[in-house]
Amino acid sequence: MQGQGEQQIAAADSTAVRVALWRALHVQIDAAPHVLDDEIGLRLAAPGEGWRNRPDMDPRGTRGYRAAIVGRARLIEDLVVDQAGNGVGQYVILGAGLDTFAQRRPEIASRLRVFEVDQPGPQAWKRQRLIELGFGIPEWLRLVPVDFEAGESWQERLAADGFDTHKPAVVVSTGVSMYLTRDANLGTLRQIAKLARGSTLAMTFLLPLDLIDDPGERALHQSVYERARAAGTPFISFFTPDEMLALAREAGFGEARHVSTADLVQRYFDGRADGLRPSSGESFLIATV
Numbered sequence: 502m503q504g505q506g507e508q509q510i511a512a513a514d515s516t517a518v519r520v521a522l523w524r525a526l527h528v529q530i531d532a533a534p535h536v537l538d539d540e541i542g543l544r545l546a547a548p549g550e551g552w553r554n555r556p557d558m559d560p561r562g563t564r565g566y567r568a569a570i571v572g573r574a575r576l577i578e579d580l581v582v583d584q585a586g587n588g589v590g591q592y593v594i595l596g597a598g599l600d601t602f603a604q605r606r607p608e609i610a611s612r613l614r615v616f617e618v619d620q621p622g623p624q625a626w627k628r629q630r631l632i633e634l635g636f637g638i639p640e641w642l643r644l645v646p647v648d649f650e651a652g653e654s655w656q657e658r659l660a661a662d663g664f665d666t667h668k669p670a671v672v673v674s675t676g677v678s679m680y681l682t683r684d685a686n687l688g689t690l691r692q693i694a695k696l697a698r699g700s701t702l703a704m705t706f707l708l709p710l711d712l713i714d715d716p717g718e719r720a721l722h723q724s725v726y727e728r729a730r731a732a733g734t735p736f737i738s739f740f741t742p743d744e745m746l747a748l749a750r751e752a753g754f755g756e757a758r759h760v761s762t763a764d765l766v767q768r769y770f771d772g773r774a775d776g777l778r779p780s781s782g783e784s785f786l787i788a789t790v
Contacts, residue, residue: 503682514623516676517598518546519557523567524574526553530560532775537571537578541601545630546716565718565780568682572765572779577673577703578602580787582609584701590614591670593659604644614641616664617654621646654694669699669790678706679736683748686738690752690788700790702754705783709739720783722782742784749788760785 521542528535543552557563581592581602590613594600597617617624623647632692638644639757643662647655660666672693678686691704710726713719717759726736742759749757762781770778 513546513626514598514620517623518548519717520570520676521546521599522548522555522607523570524616524783526558526560526563527567527571531567531777532773534627534768535571537575539571539574539601539605541604542599544634545599545601545627547630557738559783565721565778568770568777569762569779569783571703572679572769573675573783573785574661576760576785577675578606580701580703581671581673582606585609585612585663589699589701591664591668592616593664593670593672594618595672595674597627597654598623601630603639604631604636607639611639613750614643616643616645616659616662618645618659620650621648621664635723658685667697669697669701672696672700672702674702674704676705676764678704678740679738680734681738683738686784687748687752690749690754692751694753694788694790696790698790702749702788704784704788706740706745706786707736707738708780708782708784709741715781718780718782722780745786747785749786753790754788755790757786757788760787 521539522540524537525543528538528540528764548555552558570780592602592610592613593616596600596616597619598619603615603617617627619627624644628638628644643664644660645655645662647653649655654725664670673788674689681689689701690704693700710719710723713722729736742761746757761784765779
């Protein structure tokens with residue numbers, strides 16, 4: 502018989518839970534200063550006392566992935582804070598999972614209209630957990646359920662929930678592009694490039710294995726990709742930075758730049774006594790309409 506925490510996790514996406522636990526693990530075992538301080542996702546997931554003994558929580562084996570997760574979250578958070586300071590009032594998170602920006606940074610989030618887009622089942626679970634934990638759902642936070650598998654349009658659902666297509670927004674998509682074909686990625690980019698002038702997209706993409714210089718890290722990534730294929734969720738799209746920048750230009754973005762792992766290291770990890778560094782298999786596209 503499952504305990505309460507196990508039942509809750511069963512209703513959440515396993516990848517979203519893993520990301521939330523890695524973010525909490527960073528706070529609990531890595532030295533200060535922390536790149537991101539987030540244990541709220543851990544509270545949402547409620548995995549039970551033994552969660553740190555899970556194989557995918559191994560402190561050494563998952564070190565690079567853990568650092569990459571908090572590094573990319575910090576980059577996005579800094580981008581949103583910067584854009585909010587420039588007057589952008591809408592923030593869209595595609596595949597929101599257990600994102601906790603609204604709960605951790607209400608002084609910023611409450612100045613925005615935050616749209617969390619996700620599959621209906623996991624999002625209903627998250628709504629219930631936010632209420633149970635006392636965070637509630639403030640008026641400025643919109644949980645937007647979209648059944649992607651049924652072909653629902655996330656743009657139409659956003660508009661129905663109050664998104665203003667005439668005003669700029671920050672749109673974020675992490676950990677999604679690898680599951681989509683090149684054409685599907687291009688289609689998503691084209692949709693976002695049609696948003697109001699001044700809108701910004703931050704999107705992660707996976708690099709081809711031959712661009713990962715370290716042999717040990719390359720082998721680790723290859724094993725992750727093989728496990729994803731065996732689980733029925735293969736990674737099907739990999740892009741060089743030049744290919745992704747070209748795709749953004751083809752989609753209609755006015756400006757596009759690549760943020761590499763080296764950039765994340767320089768911003769958030771240089772000078773750390775513990776040598777914590779993100780793995781180098783993932784990069785960012787930052788594109789502006």
